[in-house]
Amino acid sequence: MTPLTRPSPGASGSGAPAATASSRPAMMRAFGRSRADSAAKQKKREGGSMVDLSVGSLKKPNWQTKEGWSDFVGEQLIEPEVMTRKALDALTEDERTTYCLRRLDFMANGRISLTAEVKAIRDELRLRMVANARKRGGKFGLIINGVPNAGKSTTVTRLAKEFEIQRRVRGNPRGQRSVIPVIYVSTPSDCTPKSLLVEFHHFLGRPTRPRMTAPELLNGLADVVERCGTELIIIDEIHNLNQDRQGASDATNYLKQLSEKCQATFVYVGANVEDTGLLDGGWAAQVATRFRIMDLDAHQLNNQRNRDRWCALLEDLEANAKLVSQKTGSIVDDAELLWEASHGRVGEVAGIIELAVIEAMESESERLNFSRLRAAMDDERRRRARRQLDEGPGE
Template sequence: MTHTPADRPEDLYPKLDNLTLSRKEGFRRVAEAPPRRQPDLLTRAQLRALSPAARKSYDKLRRIWHANLGPIKTPQLKALQEDLWDIVDSNLQDGDKPKGAIAVDAFPGLGKTTAVLNFAKKFHLREIEEEGAFTEAGHERWPVARVGLTSNIGMKDFNRALLEFYAHPGRTTGTATQFVQRALDCVLQCETKLLIIDDLHFLKWKFKNGKEVSNHFKHIANEFPVTLVFVGVELERRGLYSEADDSGDVTLAQTARRTTPLGMDPFTVNNDKHRHDFRSFLLAAEKRLVLSEKHPGMLADDLADYLYIRTAGHIGSLMTLINRGCHRAIRSGTERLDEDLLDEVKLDAASEKVRKVLEAKFKSRRMTARPRPTRKRNAA
C-alpha cells in the first residue's frame, strides 16, 4: 500500500519518542501501529511537475520512510525468531516449575535488539488477539514488559524501572522488598508473559550490585510467570554463564544453567549460499527505496561488493549506509545510489577500520559478494 505527496507524514504513523519503549503505552503504540506505507515512486518528470509545496511534502515522506526501512527478514532474523518462539511457547510449565531464560548475545550493529523487539511485537499482537485486551479480572493485559539497564544498576533500581514501565503509583517511594512485591503484582494482574531486559552488558556481575540483580533474576524466574529475555554484548565474557566468580561464589551458576544463549551473525560471503543470502537482502532493501533513478540490480548487482567492503556485512552499518545514501541522493537530486555518492557518506568507525583490509581482498579477487552465475545445461 502506497501513499501520495498529498498525504501528511504526521497522519500516517504515530510519533514515537526516545522513551517510548520504557512505558507500557509506548510499547503498545509501537506494537499496534499500522505498517508504514511506502511513498509512490515518481519519475523524474513527475517530480518536476510537483509544486514546491508538494515536493517538500513528498521529500519529507521519503525521508521518514528511508529512516525506517527495517526490519528486513534476513536469515539471521528468521532463525533467531524461530528459536525465540520455540522457547517462549514451551515455557507453559505450571507455577511450581521455573521457566527457562534466553540470552541474545551479539556484537553491536547486528540487529539483535531490532529482532527481539520485532518478535515482542508479534507476541504482543498474538496474545491480545487470542486472549483479549483485558484479563478476566478486568485489568489491562500487557503481554510484554521491557526494562533497559543502566550502569551500576541495583535491585531496587531495576524494580523501580519495571514499575515505571507499568506506571505503578508506588514506583517512587518504598523499600526494595515493597518494590519487588509491587512488580510481581503488576506482572500477575496484567498477565505479562515476556520480560525483556535490554543492555544487560551494563550489569557488573562480579560486584555487589551485579550479584544482587543476578540473584533477583533467579527470583523472577522462580516466582514470576514470565520468560526472561536478556539482550546484550559479550555476555559470556562478562560472566553471565560463569559457574563461579574469582572468589568461588557460585551464585551465577543457576542463571547460567537456565539460560539458553542465542546469537546473530553478520553476513558472510565465503560461499555461494552466503552470497545468495546477502544478495537476497540487497534485493529486498532495493525494493523499499523510493528514488526516481533506481533500477533493478542497483544494490544487488552494481553495489554488492562495494556495500560489503564498506560494512563487512553488519546489517546495522548496511542499513545506515543505505539510509544516509538515500537522503543524500534526494538532497543532491541524484535520485540513485552509486559508489561516487556513497563515498561521500560517512559511516561508523568500526566499518571504516576494516574497509582497507576488505578492499585489498576484493581487489585481488580473494573475496566477492556476488554469487557465481548458474549455467543452463542442455539436456542429453
C-alpha cells in the same frame, strides 16, 4: 492542471467569462500549483534542490514506559507505493517532500529485514512462549547476543510488537487495554538490584519510595506482572550486568527470582554477553538447561552462502527505500564496499543506506550513489597508511 482562460472579447458584462461557484476553487488551486511549480523551477535554476527534508524530526515513542510502548505497538506505517518518474516529477514541492518523508519513515520504522537469523529467533521465541504458557516452573528463556550494532534491540522489539499486535487482533483478553502483554526495560549502566527493579516499576507507571528495599520492589513487581497478564519481558543492555561488580551480580539474582515468580517468558539482550561473566557461576546451570543463546553477529563474505545472505539483506534494504529510479538489485554492485564500511553489521549498513537514500531524494536522482562513501573509505585508507609509516616497522 486547469488552464487559466483569457477573457473573450465577445463575452457579456466586463468581457470576462462568468466563473461559477464550482469552477472558482479549481481555478485557485491551479493558480497556486502554477506558482509553486514556478518557485521550484527557479530554485532548481539557482542550483538548489526542489526537495528539502530538514523539516523536523519524527517523535520516537519511549519504549521504557507502558504508554510509550503502547504507542510504538499502535504505530502503523503504511508501505508507500513506488511512483513512476513521470508521476513523481508532476508533484508540487510540498507533495514531493511529503512523499519523501513517508518513504523515509517507512524505511526507518516500517519493518525489519527477515534474515535467516531473525526468522530463527522469531520461531524459537514463539515455541518457548507457547511452552511457558503451560509450565508451572522451570520456564524457558532466550538470550540474544552479538556484537554492537548488529540489530539485536531492533529485532527483539519488532518481534515483541508483532506478538502484541497479534494479541490485539485476536481479541484475546490479554490484548485488552487493562493488561500489559509486553514489558521492556533497559539495564542501567551502574546496575544494582534496586535500580534495575525501579526500571520495571517506571515502565508500569508505579511510584516507588527511596526507602523501599529490593525485596519489597521485587514482590510488588511480581504481583503487578501477574495481574497485568504479562507474557513477554525484554531486558535489554544486559552486558551492564557485569558479574565483576557486586551490585550487578546481586541484580542478576533478583532477575532469577523475578522469573521464578512470573509466568512471562524472559528475553535478555546484550552485546558480547560471554565477556560479562553472566554465563559462568551460579547462573550458568539455569542458562544451560532453560535458556538458548542466539547470536546476531556481523555478516561475513568468506563463502558463497554468506555472500548470498549479505546480498539478500542489501536487496531488502534497497527495496525498503522505494526509490523511483533505482534499478532493482543494483545495490549488490557495491556489496563489498558496503561490507567493508559497515564491518558486516546490519545496524551500520542500514544507516549508511539511509543516508544515501536521503541524498538520492534531495538531489532528485532517486538512485543510490555511494561515491561519497567510497571517497571517505579511500581517505581512511590513506590515513591508516600514513599512521603506519609514522609509527615505523619496529613499533
